[in-house]
Amino acid sequence: NAGVMQNPRHLVRRRGQEARLRCSPMKGHSHVYWYRQLPEEGLKFMVYLQKENIIDESGMPKERFSAEFPKEGPSILRIQQVVRGDSAAYFCASSPQVAGGGGETQYFGPGTRLLVL
Amino acid sequence: DAKTTQPNSMESNEEEPVHLPCNHSTISGTDYIHWYRQLPSQGPEYVIHGLTSNVNNRMASLAIAEDRKSSTLILHRATLRDAAVYYCILSGPGSSNTGKLIFGQGTTLQVKP
Numbered sequence: 327n328a329g330v331m332q333n334p335r336h337l338v339r340r341r342g343q344e345a346r347l348r349c350s351p352m353k354g355h356s357h358v359y360w361y362r363q364l365p366e367e368g369l370k371f372m373v374y375l376q377k378e379n380i381i382d383e384s385g386m387p388k389e390r391f392s393a394e395f396p397k398e399g400p401s402i403l404r405i406q407q408v409v410r411g412d413s414a415a416y417f418c419a420s421s422p423q424v425a426g427g428g429g430e431t432q433y434f435g436p437g438t439r440l441l442v443l
Numbered sequence: 444d445a446k447t448t449q450p451n452s453m454e455s456n457e458e459e460p461v462h463l464p465c466n467h468s469t470i471s472g473t474d475y476i477h478w479y480r481q482l483p484s485q486g487p488e489y490v491i492h493g494l495t496s497n498v499n500n501r502m503a504s505l506a507i508a509e510d511r512k513s514s515t516l517i518l519h520r521a522t523l524r525d526a527a528v529y530y531c532i533l534s535g536p537g538s539s540n541t542g543k544l545i546f547g548q549g550t551t552l553q554v555k556p
Contacts, residue, residue: 359543434487
């Protein structure tokens with residue numbers, strides 16, 4: 327069983343470019359979460375998606391950031407017009423169960439490390 | 444959101460047991476207690492979770508106080524590979540109705556050979 331896959335593992339962008347981060351959840355998982363870890367800081371929730379639906383985006387910055395989880399294919403976190411402050415590790419997690427009950431386990435990917443020059 | 448309090452850091456010797464404490468005095472009756480850990484340069488990894496009763500798995504044990512206001516993660520024999528940041532997180536309708544995990548600063552565990 328393959329775990330959560332994220333690509334690319336490392337991404338370098340210049341200011342103003344776009345960054346696309348991909349996440350393939352574990353087989354059979356239909357719930358995807360994105361988290362961001364800024365340098366020397368803790369992990370922060372960004373967005374929770376189910377297939378074709380954004381369920382909770384309370385942690386997403388209001389501008390330049392978007393996420394999707396289409397019916398087919400990986401989940402995508404998109405950052406437009408990147409700035410140096412976007413440099414961070416972005417982690418994706420997936421879960422097999424309906425969220426909210428509290429007993430769900432999240433399985434994390436290895437992360438994408440974004441560096442903005 | 445219900446909060447947890449953990450010591451910033453702890454040290455242990457290899458092959459000895461480690462007890463990592465967590466206080467969660469505002470826990471609601473429906474919140475689960477989860478533990479994750481993050482090894483250097485890796486994504487978080489699930490360790491264990493429980494609701495009211497103590498739990499054991501191949502990685503660790505979770506001891507939950509009777510009033511549920513605190514819990515302890517127990518690593519029975521620490522190895523160098525257990526050096527990581529350990530996060531105690533509450534999850535459930537009382538703290539997050541969408542299952543998102545709210546990470547604090549965690550406890551940085553150092554294991555000495």
